[in-house]
Amino acid sequence: MKVTSSRFSHKTAFVVDHCPYMAESSRQMVECDMLTKSRGQGVIPLAPVSKSLWTCAVECSMEYCRILYDVYPTRKLVRSYVHYIVSDSEFHSLNSWRQEDQSTQELMAALASVGPPNPREDPECCSVLHGLVAAVESLCAITQYQHEARRTLMDVADRVANRGRIICLTNAKSDTHVRMLEDCVSETIQEQNKLAAGSDRLMPIQRCELVLVHIYPQGDDTLVSDRSRKELSSVLSSEVHSVRAGRHLASKLNILVQQHFDLASTTITNIPMKEEQHANTSANYDVELLHHRDAHLEFIKSAQPCFLCTGDLHMAGSTSRDSGLKETVTLKWCTPRTNNVELHYCTGAYRISPVDVNSRPSSCLTNFLLNGRSVLLEQPRKSGSKVISHMLSSHGGEIFLHVLNSTRSTLEDPPSISEGCGGRVTDYxxxxxxxxMRENRLTPFSEGVLDASxxxxxxxxxxxxxxxxxxxxxxxxxxxxxxxxxxxxxxxxxxxxxxxxxxxxxxxxxxxxxxxxxxxxxxxxxxxxxxxxxxxxxxxxxxxxxxxxxxxxxxxxxxxxxxxxxxxxxxxxxxxxxxxxxxxxxxxxxxxxxxxxxxxxxxxxxxxxxxxxxxxxxxxxxxxxxxxxxxxxxxxxxxxxxxxKPRLMSEEIQPPQKSKGPVSLLTMWTNRITATSRKHEVFAGRLNSVNNKAELYQHLKEDNGMDLHENGKATR
Amino acid sequence: MPTVVLMDSSLSMTRPVSQEGSEEFQRKNLAVHGLTMLFEHMATNYKLEFTSLVAFSSLWELMVPFTRDYNTLQEALSNLEDYDKTCLESALHGVSNIVQQEWGSTCPCQVVLVTDGALGIGRGSLRHSLHTLKQRVEDKKFPLPFPFPAKMFIMCIANVEELQSTDAMDNLEQLIGLNGGEGQIFTMEGPLCLKSVQSMFGKLIDQAYTPFYAVLHCGNLASDVQVFPRPEPVLVDEEVDPIPKAVQTDLEIVGFIEIADISSPPVLSRHLVLPIAVNKEVDEVGAGTTEDAEEEPSANQMAGKSPNFCVLLHGSLKVEGMVALVQLGPEWYGMLYSQADSKKKSNLMMSLFEPGPEPLPWLGKISQLGPISDAAENPYGEDDSKSPFPLQPKNKRSYAQNVTVWIKANGLQTDVQKILRNARKLPEKTQTFYKELNRLRKAALAFGFWELLKGVAELLERECTLLPDSAHPDAAFQLSHAAQQLKLASTGDSQYSAFNHNITPLHTDFSGGGAGDRM
Incomplete structure (x- = not known):
């Protein structure tokens, strides 16, 4: 049932464990007193700090959301919503499915108000279960988008899909504990679906994917084993990832966001950048970007096995999906030579998100693009010819990876327009x-503006x-x-x-x-x-x-x-x-x-x-x-x-008052005009006039020498 | 849309067609006759189409690479030799290769397979190929579906009954199925003769090679045009019952936009817009030549001399560096622009956007684009120095808003160092110092990273003790003030740890002699 794009990706519920044990240290130490080393003796460096399991879970899940919001913002094809829930002795919902709540700033503020878990709280009262139950309930709730879809489909409203994913970051005690969590989700789905069936405001869950991520401190042995996806019921599937806190967790969630949202990675290589210390030298840097994998369509397809394939189609980089989550397609930066605006033949444009958003190379690249420059990207090939296949460009503060057509055009060598109908006419x-055309340019007006008719x-x-x-x-x-x-x-x-x-x-x-x-x-x-x-x-x-x-x-x-x-x-x-x-x-x-x-x-x-x-x-x-x-x-x-060119204007126009004979209609009009003209701002020419006589088209005389314009009007 | 003609040259094509009285034909002759008709049609009505000719039996050979020279194709066709048995699978691999090498894997193509429906025997036969479909290893996959979008037209020099008497029809249908249902099988009706082969190829021409004619409107200005290659109907995802959307034959210009504003938008396809002289309308369009109309000097010459809106539009679009936004149907838009092939030749082109009310996020909804005269003041400025485009999204993307990410240790280290660097340059850097301090404070609070707040507070206190004697007295006050605030925040006390609260510089006054002592 392929209706309204609601795949699992439409609704993602994050459940982050906020129980006392999450306050435990991840034991990954961060040295933040770096400058001291260079300052000689006598200074005792600050002891390294370590993040708690909670901090690790929160920052990695926020990174997941950051990438998601960068690549799939509102209103476009796949609408992705995140509901962030934390759970201790009860659940705390940090946002809702509403559009306004879908931003990292909102989530950061809400997280700050929750704060880290309280290690002194009674562990007996706390459980991630509260959060999981809330997540299932929330998946039954209708999002704005689903609501609109149901309204427009009316009689076939039941065809609007409701699928979702629950990502649970927790510290489980054992495999049995994990099974207990899974059972609980499964049961809750059954209950909620019964409820939803009888309600207009709820939708039963058709499919739910549970992703349990067990986080444990560095140096400990895991008590929970990894398990690939397993169907628990016709509605629920579940997978378990057991990951050490710190960078392992970060790369795990990075892989998950790519899997969950069909992303692929491109590394821009050879970006010239001024060195921080030595402003006159420049070094080359690489920046990795994530984007929808369709931007690599050409590579994915040409990498298909095909036993007669020759040429260097394979060269461009391989992205076999099964093995290739860590893989990235490398494209070479081509320093833009001019600021000319050109209309490229572009077959797709996909929003990007830098993997390492606040690293210096990343921010140099993104700032360069945000300032309005575009960069062409070249496929590195072994043999000769240069192939430009992509372009990075920003539009209104959003950066897109454009896919350019790099193969032969079927429209090459068309007959020139001058050879066709009307082509021989020269005085258009x-x-x-x-x-x-300038007068008929378009400009955006606000939504729903209709005129009188x-x-x-x-x-x-x-x-x-x-x-x-x-x-x-x-x-x-x-x-x-x-x-x-x-x-x-x-x-x-x-x-x-x-x-x-x-x-x-x-x-x-x-x-x-x-x-x-x-x-x-x-x-x-x-x-x-x-x-x-x-x-x-x-x-x-x-x-x-x-x-x-x-x-x-x-x-x-x-x-x-x-x-x-x-x-x-x-x-x-x-x-x-x-x-x-x-x-x-x-x-x-x-x-x-x-x-x-x-x-x-x-x-x-x-x-x-x-x-x-x-x-x-x-x-x-x-x-x-x-x-x-x-x-x-x-x-x-x-x-x-x-x-x-009209030459007539160079002669002075005689003021009508001087015309002889009886008063003509013209004179009457002119008199009236003179009278009314006092009511409004006086024509500049009249202000400068001598004896109420202004020379019109003063510059025409000067221009008379250059009769080259296409017609008599002054060109812009 | 390039075409590959895949011609069966196996021995079975030389089977004679029984016909009373007249001279004896082979099936091959009928096939050549049909293809000749197709080539002639294309040479006159579809002359910009690239076509190649591939002959196959147990081997395949590219007889004519992609060309618009239909004489060459015709010549190759008449010089075709006869070979051994039919082996379609390898020939299809050949087609797949030829197309990908020439056009890549995104360009849609049409494959016209001409065969007598005897699809080989034993290994290499289509039956065998289809039978073993599921037992292929990775590098010996069946060539269908092609990696590029393709339509497969199968022209059978045989009638339905003959094909159905064996499993040929089933196999061919399966082949179309493998191509995602894109394509059609044509068979001959009645006896195998020149007439029925003509009618079969006539159907193919109607189906796939009829030129697309439309009228381009800009208010009351209009021109008859041919759009090449013809725009194919597009299936829109997301809809309940997807119905292919077809481009209307009335193309209406909505307004104009600068090239810089439309900014290389993604498009589904590109098409030439060629002005044409529709016979009866010559009089209307070329009003200046009404008197000569009866004399009919030469239709072409006349058409060239009468003014045509397309030429005017093209010229102005080129000079001004603009595009025309054109409506192709309900909630479907495209753009017209001048495309230069070389320095001398340029053309009016049309690109189709993805169907939908808002094809480009940076333009917003097309229905909300209106004339500049409706705006209170010209959004382009009196001297064209401004532009209302691109539209800004409601939320800034992460890379545009200086987000804090501490997943890698150096992210955190950089942020701490920034604070310390500024701390040493107090009081000059007071503003930057507090800005960085607050950024760190916010992120630490959101991540529940209170330990960091305490750590940085200690660092600042240490900096305070390390201040040289020459340091401004304000520096010490600001450092200990900042350290104290961070410590307070790290207690989680709601009074000091509110996310939106900012630590502000301590007010000190050293000009009046007495130190500011509001701590």
Whole structure:
């Protein structure tokens, strides 16, 4: 039954014996007065200290948890929870299955409050049994994850597995004592399962693995014999490890955590590190890391017996699981040359935990990585070629071992994109689309944030993409307005979901600005390439520009009433009624263009588009615009439009106040703008103006020499 | 997904096929005809697939190493000679080797076995191989399952009845079973003739070699694309009834992320995204050429000249060093990016993430990624100097938080020495001294290591007596204060041994003449 990943690893209950005999010394002495030796005579060195059995048990179990929490933190594939219980005359539960309780700091604090066992307590009252019973009860309790799994599965809730492991660190008296402990666990499971069967809040235990670790002081003979795993019942299996306190116990628990959680070891070799004493020399160090064993998949598989196998596939290191818990795969450090960010082809990424976390080499390596550098790792091979197979890299304070693809790619030598569809077009708006991508970058929002219409953040991101692309010509020669700096404020605002009053005003200003340009007969950055002679006349250019601008705004007119007002402003302000222009044009234009122009004229008269048409609108519009621009660009062999940069802006824009004649709509608007502008922060240009006359685009003149930009906009 | 064609060249393949009237065919001819059809299909519709040809009888031979040159394959096919008996096991070992040497053991492959279903006799026959399956020693294991993910397609130049009259069918089914059920047996329907072999290979093509077409959307911008190699359905673990998840034919861009932020993520597979011109849509896409559409200069030329969104996207992704996050299906995402094969050639690529709502821990849940315009202030900063990624995990990992581990003696010794070193530089190092002291105190309390507290207290008292005359008077006060505090903590008295309590420096004032005597 392979449901919801709950293997034994999902729940681990630690039961640590806290009875008086655990206060006994492990008799492993630690010399902590190291400096004294170098300080000459007269100083009596401090006697070495020794850890108690309890201290040994606690620090080794904490190490087990440390590795576990490093490699399997929350929310990812295998969720591993630890319930830490100590037991003397009663049991003390140091944490719970709750997510918040799953950290070593929490456990350390709780352990400190328990303190070491009291050697004077009556040994008759104390037993590890209390803890074992509590552990079984706790395995029946539902974890957050199981709860969620049961809730989502509903009708098949009984398929959520409940398996667990109890690791008991104790000092047993004899094999008989061990058997008594096992029997007790077995009986308790039976009782608890009966209870759980009738409860919604408990789950019966399907499988339980009991790992009994008997700890005895150095120099003593063990009274308990090792025993490999044995099935005690259909539910319970048990194994016994008899280990001397101290480093033997530490390496035993290190092996256990690797077995229990499918870990493997990699040793990074040849790490250059400055010597502590001599800063200008460096020596090479090795650091051993633990991680999920899938990071060695390539090695495990290629180490499979295969009698025709040749080549040096075996070389990389062997990790046969049965014999190989002590084995480690050695990979060589490759000093990073640049800080270039590259996108590697990575087939897996696994969290790591250093075996010797606070040794100097380990912390040098981890700090280097935590500072944001990545390190490529090379397989040591006897023969020639260098094979980079892994990479160490940190993401947000977590270090991952990335598995890189080191074999031949099946995608090698693909046809270049320039050979395919659209590959021959040379005037894509690459820079503009780059800008578009930056505006449409993503950022994380907090969980459960929904907008008014119940959309998630990513749905809003898609909606924004939809708005921003309603009218988006892909090539420079298909557009006029996007090549004009003057249109930028409006183009940036109109795609917004909602406009403020001020936004509307900015849009209107943009329109007036264009009107002004037209009145002064400023040239437009319309491609002249391909048209016979000088290209379209100035008034024709403006007609094209206005049509395109209307297309853009019409695509958004359904968004809000304020968007509508921008369109109204354009319709009201655009130079000549299209009909009039038609008449003018008819005289000189080729016959075949007329129909299209008429269509444009009609479109321009539409005040608003019905919602249903709004979406398909842009494409149609675009098509029309394209046919419009086609007459400009479509010539035999001149793909590069010349007139990319608008030069019109270098001329000063005359303040509308100076225009002669009766007061125009424009003047009225401008007056109003001047009035309202006092209510908000004054435009920097206006502050620096002389006689209320600011020179716009002052730098354009300076830049005029360098017409190299892809289009008229200033590039970032 | 590279393909190995494993062609049976045993003598039995030369058996004639009874056919009325027309010229006489051998089974081998039918097999070659079918493979020719497959190669022709691949040359036109699947031309980036690497294929190799292996012929086998009692021995096996690599006729053509992995290539995209289908003429070479075709040529080798027509020059095949006839050999002795069928021995599938060694041939499968050969396949296993060839694939691993070329592509390693993680690249998924397809094996097309073409045979007449006469699977040999005696030692070396498939029957014998399967029979002795459980009696193998370590280094003579049966080659299936392959160490790499593989699909096995068995093309039988025989019909079902013929295969079922012997145990051939059972054996072949067992073979597929050994391959983890990945694969299929194809047999010929009706009489053995060119037509039925065509229909059999047609089924294989439908099953395994149909190109994957999709539409790539970015809002209203879109492009028809072929995704190569075609993305295979993925089985998601953890689910109650695992159903293979397939990539949708509408690929929707969600937004964009910098390469540094996405940071070499682990992916299931990589695919080329090739823009294609779907005939009827040429007009729509290449609006500029509507007038010429009737003239049809050359479909390819035209497609090359009309703007395509993929090219625009690729160009900008390359220039900006960004990737596009793309939705492949419900709770399944991937990324699009520019991949350079050489300095001149580059391509639009798509990598698929592990299905699920949160494929990368450093991005968080994809559904919670929204447009920057929704944020109160631009999370990338006005000058792109910041980034909202990577997300920080709630708890720091052990290597990022200066944990105390005393399993090895030198871990403990280093920590004690640090305290003593700082003790000699009091009062300048007062802050560091107490910081290290408190770290040791916390760990000793958690580990129930009271003896250490007493020991370090004694060390500090001794240091106090060893202070040179020139020492600052504050040093002695701080040392004896620290020693006393440690001793108090080692009694287990809850007032002094609280885990979260910190020993603070003693307040002394030597500037005013009188020594601070608040002890």
């Amino acid at each position: 708006r690459i820079t503009d689309f780059g800008e578009f 119940g959309r998630t953040s990513s749905e809003r991101a898609k909606a924004q993409l939809e708005r921003h692309t309603r009218y988006w010509p892909m090539i420079i020669s298909q557009t006029t307005i996007f090549n004009m700096q003057a249109v930028v404020p409006l183009a940036n605002l109109i795609v917004k979901e909602s406009l403020s009053e001020e936004d509307v005003l900015t849009c209107q200003k943009t329109v007036f600005n264009l009107v002004d340009m037209e009145r002064k007969n400023d040239p437009l950055p319309i491609s002249t390439v391909g048209s016979r002679g000088k290209g379209p006349k100035r008034d024709e250019q403006y007609r094209i520009m206005w049509n395109e601008l209307e297309t853009l705004v019409k695509a958004h007119v359904g968004s809000s009433e304020r968007h509508q007002r921008v369109l109204e402003c354009i319709s009201a302000c655009r130079s000549k009624p299209p009909e009039e222009e038609e008449r003018k044009k008819r005289g000189r234009k080729r016959e075949d263009k007329e129909d299209k122009a008429e269509k444009n004229g009609k479109d321009a008269d539409e005040k608003a588009w019905p919602d249903s048409e709004r979406l398909k609108g842009p494409q149609e519009r675009e098509k029309e615009e394209q046919t419009e621009s086609e007459m400009i660009k479509d010539s035999p062999d001149s793909p590069e439009p010349l007139n990319k």
